[in-house]
Amino acid sequence: MPKTLDDELHTAGAGASGRRERAASVPRVAWLIGPALVAGVAYLDPGNVASNMTAGAQYGYLLVWVVVLGNVMAWLIQYLSAKLGIVTGRSLPEVLGARITNRWGRRAYWLQAELVAMATDLAEVIGGAVALNLLFGVPLLWGGLITGTVSIALLVLQSRRGPRTFEFVIMGLLAIIAIGFTVGVFIAPPDPGGLLAGLVPRFADTNSVLLAASILGATIMPHAIYAHSALTRDRFATRRGGPGARRDSGDPTRRIAWHGFGISRPADEPAPAPGTSTEVPTGVLVRATRWDVSIAMAIAGTVNLCILLLAAVNLAGVEGTDSLEGAYAALGVALGPVVATLFAVGLLASGLASTSVGAYAGAEIMHGLLHVRVPLILRRLVTLIPALAILWLGFDPTLSLVLSQVVLSFGIPFALVPLVVLTAKVGVLGQWRNHWATTAAGVGASVFLIVLNGVLLWLVFTGA
Numbered sequence: 221m222p223k224t225l226d227d228e229l230h231t232a233g234a235g236a237s238g239r240r241e242r243a244a245s246v247p248r249v250a251w252l253i254g255p256a257l258v259a260g261v262a263y264l265d266p267g268n269v270a271s272n273m274t275a276g277a278q279y280g281y282l283l284v285w286v287v288v289l290g291n292v293m294a295w296l297i298q299y300l301s302a303k304l305g306i307v308t309g310r311s312l313p314e315v316l317g318a319r320i321t322n323r324w325g326r327r328a329y330w331l332q333a334e335l336v337a338m339a340t341d342l343a344e345v346i347g348g349a350v351a352l353n354l355l356f357g358v359p360l361l362w363g364g365l366i367t368g369t370v371s372i373a374l375l376v377l378q379s380r381r382g383p384r385t386f387e388f389v390i391m392g393l394l395a396i397i398a399i400g401f402t403v404g405v406f407i408a409p410p411d412p413g414g415l416l417a418g419l420v421p422r423f424a425d426t427n428s429v430l431l432a433a434s435i436l437g438a439t440i441m442p443h444a445i446y447a448h449s450a451l452t453r454d455r456f457a458t459r460r461g462g463p464g465a466r467r468d469s470g471d472p473t474r475r476i477a478w479h480g481f482g483i484s485r486p487a488d489e490p491a492p493a494p495g496t497s498t499e500v501p502t503g504v505l506v507r508a509t510r511w512d513v514s515i516a517m518a519i520a521g522t523v524n525l526c527i528l529l530l531a532a533v534n535l536a537g538v539e540g541t542d543s544l545e546g547a548y549a550a551l552g553v554a555l556g557p558v559v560a561t562l563f564a565v566g567l568l569a570s571g572l573a574s575t576s577v578g579a580y581a582g583a584e585i586m587h588g589l590l591h592v593r594v595p596l597i598l599r600r601l602v603t604l605i606p607a608l609a610i611l612w613l614g615f616d617p618t619l620s621l622v623l624s625q626v627v628l629s630f631g632i633p634f635a636l637v638p639l640v641v642l643t644a645k646v647g648v649l650g651q652w653r654n655h656w657a658t659t660a661a662g663v664g665a666s667v668f669l670i671v672l673n674g675v676l677l678w679l680v681f682t683g684a
Contacts, residue, residue, distance in 0.1 A: 252500070252508035253515065254387040255451035256298060260516030260575060261390055262444035263294060264397050264523055265340070265574035266347020267628070268546060269567055270432040271525055276531025281410070284418025286432045287528055290459040297636060299513045300643045300654070300662065301445045305452035306505050307652045312449045313588025315648070317640055320589075328636065330589040336442045336631035337582035338606055343438075343624040344371075344578055345607035346617045348571025350544050354564040357360065357543060360611045367571050368375030368604040370599055374576040377443035386576075393573035400566020402526040404551065404559045430626065433672055436469035437629025439524065440669070446588075446637040452520040456505060486605030506652060530563075531589045543587055543618040570662040633670050640666060 275283045305311055310318075313333070320326040348367030352358040358366065378386035387482070423429050533548065533556040540546035544567070552560035579600045587593050610620055640662035644654045 240537055240566070243573070253512045254384065254391075254471065255455055256265050256302060256391045256450055256509070256512035256516035257394060257519075259298060259444045259448040261394055261397075261570075261573045261680055262340075262374055262441040262447070262581075263291075263439055263517075263520035264401075264555055264570055264579075265344050265438070265441075266350070266567060266571050267340075267343035267434075268438040268524055269347065269527055269570060270343075270618050271431060271438045273535070273541075273544065273547050274526040274618070275428075275435060276533075277535040277547065279431070280426060280532045280536045281414040281529075282422070282424055282428060283416030283432055283435060284528065285413060285421045286435045287439065287521070287525050288419065288469075290436045291313075291524065292522045294440050294520070294670075295513055295517040296658070296661055297440060297445060297639065298448050298517065302509045302513060302660075303649070303652060304639065304643055305449035306456055306509060307502060308647050310449070310455055310637070311453055311584050311588055312446050313377050313585050313641060314499060315588075315642060315665070317589045317591060321396050325423045326589055332631060333442070333446065333585045333589065334626050334636055336628055336635075337578065337585055338577040339624040339627040339631075340441070340443045340602060341575065341582070341603045341609065341663060342607045343621050344571050344575035345604060346571075346611065346620055347544075347613055348575065350617050351564050351568035351571060355547050355561070355568065360617065364604070364611045367575060368600065368608075370572050371575040371579060372600050374572070375579055375597060375600060378576070378580070381639060383451070386477050390573050390577070393569045394519065395575070396569040397566045399489045400562045400564075400569065401530070403407075403522050404530045404534070404555050404564050405526045407555055407559060408530075408533050410533050414647065415529070420601055429675060430474070430673075433629045434623075436669060436672065437626055437632065439520075440629075440636075442628060442630055442631040442635040443581035443585075445623070445639060446585055447577055450580070452509065458498050469484075471612065475478040482647050496588070499509040502652065507667070543616065544621075545618075561661045564571065580621040596684075629669070630673055631667060633673075636666050636669065 224604065272287065275286075287407075301312060304315065308315060316329065319328060320329060332547050345367050346360075346394055348370075349358075349360045349363030352363035353360055353367060369372045374386070376535070377389065423432065535541040535550050538550045538554075548560050548564055551563055562569060582603060583594065583599050586599070611617070640654075642648050643662075644659045646653050
């Protein structure tokens with residue numbers, strides 16, 4: 221019979237005398253799930269929608285393999301990020317900030333990470349603005365302001381009510397996103413033969429390479445790598461020193477205090493009443509995180525694939541579908557106003573949810589690398605400026621979204637390579653360091669992404 225969570229806690233809680241420590245209440249595995257679902261929203265931001273819709277409309281099933289491959293790599297990457305936060309009690313930016321001793325080197329690393337965060341904000345705010353324009357006719361600039369205001373409200377909720385409440389809100393938006401982007405596929409299902417053919421890796425021309433890089437930049441999000449380690453750190457904080465405290469990464473029985481639905485108890489709070497607290501070993505958290513990441517990536521991968529298939533079936537060869545507005549109109553003609561409206565609602569939920577996660581990641585990047593804490597709301601206001609400027613100047617929103625994902629794609633190696641290296645080190649994760657096969661897979665993913673971006677640069681600059 222397989223071991224249950226109760227069994228694992230019983231084994232981990234046994235002392236030298238063989239007696240079981242008291243655990244009046246055991247948190248269920250479901251209570252350990254949440255951080256990956258929040259980080260996974262980054263994989264369903266408006267940039268994903270624009271990239272996948274454009275790929276499906278222009279190339280049909282050709283780039284299905286890119287979506288699938290990107291999602292497989294994303295599972296590995298998000299798991300490593302979450303594990304780093306659980307075991308060390310620090311986010312990836314914090315670990316790098318402590319290890320990059322050269323001040324200018326640390327600032328240079330922060331600058332590229334900050335540009336990635338700004339590109340993320342750009343995609344999310346523009347996507348929300350476009351959705352509000354489609355649904356209610358709100359001018360794009362005002363739509364961007366509304367999206368930014370809602371994101372500030374969500375961040376205030378996160379800071380005042382804690383990570384678990386924030387997770388529930390984001391999960392609700394995630395459900396809306398999933399419904400909005402998948403309904404059309406059930407009404408007009410894809411061709412099985414075309415879908416299978418799309419699993420064969422290949423490109424058609426330079427633009428298909430650009431779109432592949434855009435899809436990967438939208439699927440494997442650098443800011444999601446930074447954010448996930450911080451989300452697990454904040455949720456699974458120890459009693460000693462609170463979030464970010466230095467921990468003994470080599471102790472297999474190190475445990476983390478929980479109460480209620482799994483919200484960690486700050487160090488200065490009194491102990492909870494009997495029957496409401498228990499201790500969860502690191503190993504249990506790491507295993508639960510695999511489930512958390514698997515669920516989140518399964519949702520994100522399915523929705524992203526459905527977006528591409530929706531466009532491949534209904535928008536291929538249709539004029540004017542190279543923009544979100546054109547795709548919305550074409551979906552209304554092909555599948556009816558209900559499907560088109562659900563698509564716009566999904567796009568709006570995508571912008572609102574992902575912009576909050578992006579702001580959270582940006583604040584963590586600044587804190588971890590520059591050791592500077594800027595109030596989250598102030599930072600949110602500052603990072604709104606580039607997106608609002610693009611909307612005010614009248615740039616094409618869809619093209620801006622796609623290009624922002626290419627910028628994210630170039631930021632991937634700077635987040636991914638250090639993550640793979642750090643999680644392979646005994647001195648960082650102790651017994652929880654990567655298995656050699658995990659490290660090899662991480663190296664393979666890094667090499668693939670770097671080579672793809674190199675080819676893209678060569679094609680763009682040579683005009684091939």
